Amino acid sequence: MQTADKPYRFPDSHGHFGPYGGVFVAETLIPALDELNAAYEACRSNPAFIAEFEYELKHYVGRPSPIYHAKRISDSLGGAQIYLKREDLNHTGAHKVNNCIGQALVARYMGKPRVIAETGAGQHGVATATVAARYGMECVVYMGAEDVKRQAANVYRMKLLGAKVVPVESGSKTLKDALNEAMRDWVTNIHNTFYIIGTVAGPHPYPMMVRDFQTVIGKECLVQMPEMTGRQPDYVIACVGGGSNAMGIFHPYIDVPGVRLIGVEAYGEGLESGRHAASLTGGTPGVLHGNRTYLLQSEDGQIIETHSISAGLDYPGVGPEHAWLKDSDRAEYVGVTDQEALAAFHNLCHLEGIIPALESSHALAYAAKLAPTLPRDKILLVNLSGRGDKDMHTVAEKSGIQF
Amino acid sequence: MIPFITAGDPAPELTVPLMHALVEGGADIIELGVPFSDPMADGPTIQRASERALVNGMSLRKVLALVSDFRATNSDTPVVLMGYANPIEAMGVDRFVAAAGAAGVDGVLVVDYPPEECEAFARTLKAGSMDPIFLLAPTSTEQRIREVATIGSGYIYYVSLKGVTGSGALDFDDVAARMPQIRQGVGMPVGVGFGIRDAESARRIGEVADAVVIGSRIIEEIEDSPRDQAVARVKNFVEGVRAALDQIQGAPR
Ligand SMILES: Cc1ncc(COP(=O)(O)O)c(C=O)c1O
Numbered sequence: 001m002q003t004a005d006k007p008y009r010f011p012d013s014h015g016h017f018g019p020y021g022g023v024f025v026a027e028t029l030i031p032a033l034d035e036l037n038a039a040y041e042a043c044r045s046n047p048a049f050i051a052e053f054e055y056e057l058k059h060y061v062g063r064p065s066p067i068y069h070a071k072r073i074s075d076s077l078g079g080a081q082i083y084l085k086r087e088d089l090n091h092t093g094a095h096k097v098n099n100c101i102g103q104a105l106v107a108r109y110m111g112k113p114r115v116i117a118e119t120g121a122g123q124h125g126v127a128t129a130t131v132a133a134r135y136g137m138e139c140v141v142y143m144g145a146e147d148v149k150r151q152a153a154n155v156y157r158m159k160l161l162g163a164k165v166v167p168v169e170s171g172s173k174t175l176k177d178a179l180n181e182a183m184r185d186w187v188t189n190i191h192n193t194f195y196i197i198g199t200v201a202g203p204h205p206y207p208m209m210v211r212d213f214q215t216v217i218g219k220e221c222l223v224q225m226p227e228m229t230g231r232q233p234d235y236v237i238a239c240v241g242g243g244s245n246a247m248g249i250f251h252p253y254i255d256v257p258g259v260r261l262i263g264v265e266a267y268g269e270g271l272e273s274g275r276h277a278a279s280l281t282g283g284t285p286g287v288l289h290g291n292r293t294y295l296l297q298s299e300d301g302q303i304i305e306t307h308s309i310s311a312g313l314d315y316p317g318v319g320p321e322h323a324w325l326k327d328s329d330r331a332e333y334v335g336v337t338d339q340e341a342l343a344a345f346h347n348l349c350h351l352e353g354i355i356p357a358l359e360s361s362h363a364l365a366y367a368a369k370l371a372p373t374l375p376r377d378k379i380l381l382v383n384l385s386g387r388g389d390k391d392m393h394t395v396a397e398k399s400g401i402q403f
Numbered sequence: 404m405i406p407f408i409t410a411g412d413p414a415p416e417l418t419v420p421l422m423h424a425l426v427e428g429g430a431d432i433i434e435l436g437v438p439f440s441d442p443m444a445d446g447p448t449i450q451r452a453s454e455r456a457l458v459n460g461m462s463l464r465k466v467l468a469l470v471s472d473f474r475a476t477n478s479d480t481p482v483v484l485m486g487y488a489n490p491i492e493a494m495g496v497d498r499f500v501a502a503a504g505a506a507g508v509d510g511v512l513v514v515d516y517p518p519e520e521c522e523a524f525a526r527t528l529k530a531g532s533m534d535p536i537f538l539l540a541p542t543s544t545e546q547r548i549r550e551v552a553t554i555g556s557g558y559i560y561y562v563s564l565k566g567v568t569g570s571g572a573l574d575f576d577d578v579a580a581r582m583p584q585i586r587q588g589v590g591m592p593v594g595v596g597f598g599i600r601d602a603e604s605a606r607r608i609g610e611v612a613d614a615v616v617i618g619s620r621i622i623e624e625i626e627d628s629p630r631d632q633a634v635a636r637v638k639n640f641v642e643g644v645r646a647a648l649d650q651i652q653g654a655p656r
Contacts, residue, residue, distance in 0.1 A: 014519060024488055024515040026444035027538035028562055032546070170450050171440060180443045187444070188566035190542075286442060287488040287515060300462035301493025302440040 008254045010324065015204020015291075017324035020214035023203045025290045029183070032190045035289040037205050044212065049105065056101045057216060060134065061091045062322045063098075064220045067228060067381070072351040076185060079371040080378035083219055083233065084354070085249060086171055087385045090110075090195035094357065094386030095129040095217060095245045100196055102213030104131040107194035114138040114193045118182040120175035120313030122154025123357075123386065131161035139163040143182045144174035147311065154390060172305050175315055176375040179289055180370030199242025200319030203290030207319050214248025221381060222252050233381035235370065237262045239362040240280065240333065241312050243319035247386035254330060266308035277306035280326050280333040293320040309394060310358035336365040342398060344368055345388065357386035379382065404429055404648055405594050406606070407485065407618035407640055409436035409452035411461030413625055413633060419472045421625075424638035426480050429645030431567045432558075434512070434616065437466050437486030444514045446569030448619040451626070463490040463499070467506040474507035483510035483536055483557075488521075496524055500531045510534035510557045517551045535543055538562050539585060539593075541577060548588035558592040560616060561585060563608070566597070569619030573598040578612040586613070602647035609648045617644060 010017045023033060043049040057063040066089065069083045087095040107115055115137050119125030125141040132139035141158055145167040147294075148155055158165050169178035186195040200207045200214070218236075225232050236253055238246035240263040250261045268276035276282060279294045286295040286341045288303060296304050296316040308314045325331035336344075341358060344365035348356050356364060360383070374380075388395070394403060406425045410418050420434075425433055438456035442449060463486070467514055468475060470482055484503065491499045491513065503511065510533055516524060518537060525535035534557025539548060541564070563578050586593050595608045596616025605615045621637055626634045 022520050023517060024518065024520055026514045026562075027543060027547075028444065028540045028565065028567075030517060030541070031542035031544075169456070170447070176441060180441055183443050184446070184567045190565065204479065284493075286492050289443070291514070295489070297489065300464070301490035302457060302462075305438075337633060351468070393643060 011204065011208055012344045015208065017321045019325060020188050020285070020293050020320035020323040021204060021207055021291050022288065024287045024292065024319055026187070026313070028187050029203070032186060033203055033205070035110070040106055040205050040209050042132070043106050043109055050107065053102055053105055056105070057098065061097055061101065062089065063216065064224070065089050067221065067224045070352050071227070073347065074371065076351060077368055078369040079376060080234070080361065080374035080380050081376065082367050082371060083228070083379060083381045084384040085217060085381060087217060087245065087383060088354070088356065088360070088387035088392060092127045092130050093389060094123050094127070095248060096124045096198060097212060098248070099198070099210050099213040099244060100127040100131045102126070103194065103196040103209070104135050106138065107137065107196070109133055110194060112192055112194040114140070114189065115196050116140045116142065116174065116182050116185050116193055116344055117196045117198060118142050118178040119198065119365045120144070120178070120314055121390065122147070122151045122158065123312055123390065125163070125165070126154055126157050126161070127290070128196050129158040129161035130207060132163060136199065137224065139183065141165050142168050142178040142185070144172070144178050145169050146173040147178070149157070151311065153393070174305070176289070198243040200247045200321060201242045201289055201291060201317055203225065207291065207321055210227045211247045211251055211321060214244050214249045215384065217245070217248040218250065218252030221249060225381065229379055232256055232259055233261045233379040234258070235262055235380045236383070237264060237363045237367050237380055239264045239313060239359045239385060240318060240322060241266070241277070241315050241359060242317070243322045245383050247319060247321055249383045250325070250331060261325070261331035262366065263331055264362045265333060265335040266310060266313035267337045268309070270306040271335060271338055275307040276314050277308040277315060278335045279316060280322060281335050288317050291320045293317055293323045294326070309341060310362065311354035312357070312359040313362065334366055335360050340365040342395070345395065355388040356384055357388050360385045375383070404641070404645055405432045405434055405596070405614050405616045406430050406437060406455060406621050407434040407616060408621060408625070409439060409449065409456050410466040411456030411459045412452040412622070413455060413579040413630060415459055415465065415469070417633060418469045420634045421637055422473045423477065424634045425641055426477060428638045428641030430480065430641060431614065432481045432483060434483045434485045434618070435466065435470065437463055437484055437490060439490060442487065444567055446567040446619060448569040448622050450620055452622045455477055460553045463494055467502050467508070470506040478507070481509040482507065483512060484508055485512040485514065488515050496527055500527045500533070504531040504533060508533060510536045512536040512538070512560060514538070518554045522554060529556065536560055541565065541581060545588070548585060551590070552589040555589070556591065557612065558594050559585070559589045561593050561612070562597045563595050563596045564598050568597055573604055573608070575607050578608060582611045605644045606628050606647040606651060609651050615648065
């Protein structure tokens with residue numbers, strides 16, 4: 001475990017988190033990443049940049065997001081107290097927008113008038129389209145052709161916001177292929193284009209940069225929890241797809257002793273079924289999308305398709321910093337199934353009047369397992385990364401309802 | 404001349420015949436693509452080749468077996484594997500290098516291994532008497548050229564345009580202008596690829612480079628041919644390029 005006398009300082013200057021991370025891209029992309037690195041270094045140490053980022057988060061996104069004591073859920077579970085970090089109350093309905101604002105400001109600093117993004121369910125695409133409209137930028141979103149079909153409402157949302165949505169027909173026609181295609185666009189249009197990656201993955205500096213923008217979540221918690229409860233939580237729990245909402249809330253707690261960090265992956269139909277999206281708990285290290293990390297792959301090193309009821313967790317890799325936190329034992333990674341996540345989804349609706357995103361429902365489901373095993377004075381802080389409006393269709397279908 | 408095909412496309416049993424056809428058509432070196440599920444640096448044509456090969460059950464292990472088969476009757480033409488890092492890491496670098504050496508591979512180009520991420524890999528390859536081949540791009544810095552010169556061997560693959568394989572038109576003047584600096588900087592032969600589509604573009608690049616690399620256009624030839632004619636048509640196409648290159652004074656490779 002990290003201790004106070006050994007402060008956590010990752011990544012190194014080449015983007016390595018221990019053996020993970022790095023820059024695994026073709027030579028053609030290196031200059032783009034060098035340029036981005038230099039720009040981001042300039043921005044992150046520039047007080048005017050930081051002030052504008054904070055201004056936008058406050059007035060456009062609606063931060064700080066509150067923390068809510070989910071008392072009725074806690075009572076029903078009969079153990080530890082559950083507190084929710086309400087990222088679902090952000091503009092656009094999830095944590096994704098924090099990162100999009102940050103990267104759009106870097107894009108503007110670099111003088112890039114065009115932004116591109118990959119998206120799975122469409123949440124990051126919507127957030128990117130939103131900030132592109134806000135800053136007057138051209139926006140192109142790559143989305144797997146399969147996902148375009150499954151997420152028609154979000155496709156329309158992006159179009160309303162002025163973005164062009166490009167269906168990706170290659171490979172498995174899902175999120176990972178959309179990321180490949182966005183990279184191909186970027187390498188071809190480097191001169192005027194900024195690639196806004198939606199999670200803590202990709203080549204350096206993306207995992208670090210996205211983390212930095214998302215740590216606003218955890219930094220607020222560090223202040224809010226003592227105000228509400230007189231102390232920091234015993235556990236911080238977040239779902240892990242690519243890992244950005246989890247990293248955003250974990251990172252400020254890494255050097256806080258006694259706080260256990262728990263990432264919850266999507267076990268889909270069950271870890272043993274092979275139909276899941278649990279790269280950390282069910283995968284092996286490899287190289288994909290510009291970094292070394294845990295991956296779901298075949299014996300031959302081909303990336304395999306993932307399965308989760310929640311499209312936002314349906315990714316065969318995970319941010320390299322999570323790989324490092326896992327190997328160094330600073331964070332623990334677990335999983336819950338589609339069924340468990342759905343049950344947690346309905347519970348939060350009924351008991352607290354909050355409709356959570358299916359992604360966030362994974363974190364809630366694990367908290368519901370853990371809480372009854374702990375005394376009532378223990379505190380679980382759960383990152384409620386997004387709201388569930390986008391999931392109405394999926395949940396209704398599971399209940400046999402057609403709109 | 405360095406033609407590229409993807410192993411296992413259009414069918415595993417056609418790969419070795421295609422390799423021989425490339426040699427008969429005048430290839431000096433063969434670049435053999437190792438298919439990967441996520442070919443981030445490739446355009447649509449090579450992506451499709453990769454997908455077909457994977458559907459056909461191709462794997463790194465099977466690619467090495469195909470190289471062995473090719474070596475049964477050809478011990479001269481260098482074979483360079485071109486692919487992505489993950490299948491190699493899944494096999495294990497040491498096991499891969501041993502197996503590739505035994506199969507008769509001469510060089511390896513891992514698209515997503517820039518020099519700073521693969522020093523150990525490059526050392527292991529060299530210890531196994533194989534060349535680590537690296538890419539340079541129009542945007543590569545002086546420092547980059549020096550790094551590649553230190554860690555790479557065999558030849559340098561100069562990517563002649565921004566973008567992915569198979570895209571856009573070549574800027575001949577730009578290639579011609581960059582070539583002396585790159586050649587001098589790396590101290591080894593420089594092959595130029597990405598965007599060479601016919602005998603004419605090959606000839607123009609051949610006038611300034613040490614070798615021309617042709618990939619997507621050959622894959623298209625394979626795609627457009629009925630199965631039983633693919634080998635003959637690829638040979639025919641490559642012969643045309645060879646003839647154009649041979650017209651150049653001090654014919655390049
Ligand atoms: C609400 C919500 N939570 C979580 C995720 C998963 O992403 P990450 O692991 O990067 O937070 C998504 C992705 O779309 C999301 O929309």
